Amino acid sequence: xxxxQTARLLxxxxxxxxxxxxCSKGGFETLATxxxxxxxxxxxxxxxxxxxxxxxxxxxxxxxxxxxxSGTYENEQVVALDKANNALLLYLPLPPGPFSSxxxxxxxxxxxxxxxxxxxxxxxxxxxxxxxRLIVKDKVTLPPxxxxxxxxxxxxxxxxxxxxLALGLNQNxxxxxxxxxxxxxxxxxVESSFFPEYVGITAPIKNQAQTRTLGYxxxxxxxxxxxxxxxxxxxxxxxLAAIIDDHLSGIIN
Numbered sequence: 001x002x003x004x005q006t007a008r009l010l011x012x013x014x015x016x017x018x019x020x021x022x023c024s025k026g027g028f029e030t031l032a033t034x035x036x037x038x039x040x041x042x043x044x045x046x047x048x049x050x051x052x053x054x055x056x057x058x059x060x061x062x063x064x065x066x067x068x069x070s071g072t073y074e075n076e077q078v079v080a081l082d083k084a085n086n087a088l089l090l091y092l093p094l095p096p097g098p099f100s101s102x103x104x105x106x107x108x109x110x111x112x113x114x115x116x117x118x119x120x121x122x123x124x125x126x127x128x129x130x131x132x133r134l135i136v137k138d139k140v141t142l143p144p145x146x147x148x149x150x151x152x153x154x155x156x157x158x159x160x161x162x163x164x165l166a167l168g169l170n171q172n173x174x175x176x177x178x179x180x181x182x183x184x185x186x187x188x189x190v191e192s193s194f195f196p197e198y199v200g201i202t203a204p205i206k207n208q209a210q211t212r213t214l215g216y217x218x219x220x221x222x223x224x225x226x227x228x229x230x231x232x233x234x235x236x237x238x239x240l241a242a243i244i245d246d247h248l249s250g251i252i253n
Contacts, residue, residue, distance in 0.1 A: 059083065059247035062240060066205040066214040078205055078232050079214055086248065087111075087129045090186065092230050094124040094175065095194035102169050109140055114167065114177060126169070126177060128188060135236065136245045139163075140181045148189060150226030154180060156202060156216035156233040157187050174227070184236040189220070195228030197221050205232070212237065 066079035073093065080089040099118065106112040111131035119125055134140055142163035147153060154162070162180035169175045180187035202218045215234040222228040236244075 057247070058243045062243060063207045063209055063212070064088075064214065064240070065208050067208070068217045069204045069206055071201050071203045071217075072219070073217060074203070076217075078217060079234060082129065085129075086132045086251070088132055088135060088186070088234070090128045090130070090188050090232055090234060091125050092188055092190045092232055094126055094169075094190065095192045097124075097173065097175075097194075099124045100169065100173065104167060106165065106167075108142055108165060109134065109163075109179075109181070112179070114179075116169065126190060128177075128179065130181070130186065132244050133248055134181060135184060135186060136241050137248060142181070145178075145180060148220065148226075148231070149178070149191065150223065152220070152223060152226065154187055154233070155218040155220065155231045156235075158182070158185055158235075162187065184238070184241050186234045188232040188234075189229055190231075191227050191229040193222070193227050195219060195222055195230075197223065197228075199228070205234075212240075 060083065062081060062083075064079060064081040065077060068074055068076045068078060076091075076093060078091050080091070081087075082089050094116065100116065102114070102116045104114040106114065109130075111129075111134065113129040115127055117125050117127050140163040142165055144161035145164035146159075146161050148155075149166075157180065160182065162182045162185075164178060164180045167177045167179075169177065174191075174193050176191045178187075178189040178191065180189075198221055199219055200221045202216050204213045205215045205217050206213055214236070215232065218231040218233070220228045220231050
């Protein structure tokens with residue numbers, strides 16, 4: 001005869017066996033971490049918080065790839081923004097002739113680099129890299145100049161003195177480079193005997209969206225004994241200069 005005490009022991013044994021069986025089958029589910037107890041674990045991370053996508057900064061959104069707007073050199077890219085290295089890139093075509101690879105690290109203007117390159121169409125160009133801080137923040141210590149060689153006015157540049165430097169590309173060429181660096185304005189002149197007299201043309205340079213004028217491209221004619229050439233005047237609008245200044249201040253601070 002089963003006593004009351006024996007019956008109780010049998011019931012407890014059966015309950016224990018049921019609980020152990022439930023555990024062995026994974027019967028205890030982990031609640032979702034989002035606080036919704038009605039959702040179980042689905043294994044697809046749909047219930048987990050994910051960080052929102054990063055919003056591009058005003059600097060990241062700058063459109064400063066600029067092209068010649070008209071004339072013989074129409075659609076030639078002459079300006080770019082190297083955002084990774086915080087530098088302005090200026091390009092000018094080189095007159096026809098044998099290509100010579102040149103790389104110059106300008107010690108008197110720290111960070112300025114000049115080199116000759118071949119573009120995708122194998123056309124020779126001179127490329128100048130200028131740290132943005134030298135345009136919007138730091139003063140460049142170079143001999144001042146107000147004109148082109150021979151006293152001609154700087155095409156489409158604000159009046160005033162500009163720290164400048166002159167460099168010969170190589171011993172076998174009469175091409176010379178002149179760089180004029182001011183606050184929010186840079187001039188680049190490639191001097192060459194290739195350009196004749198009476199052929200002076202100026203065209204605007206605009207960003208890819210054609211919404212901003214970032215300077216001018218000028219064919220400078222020969223004048224007397226003074227050689228002609230190509231002149232690029234880069235003019236940084238005040239609102240873009242403010243964005244660059246804020247970006248650089250964030251890096252420095």
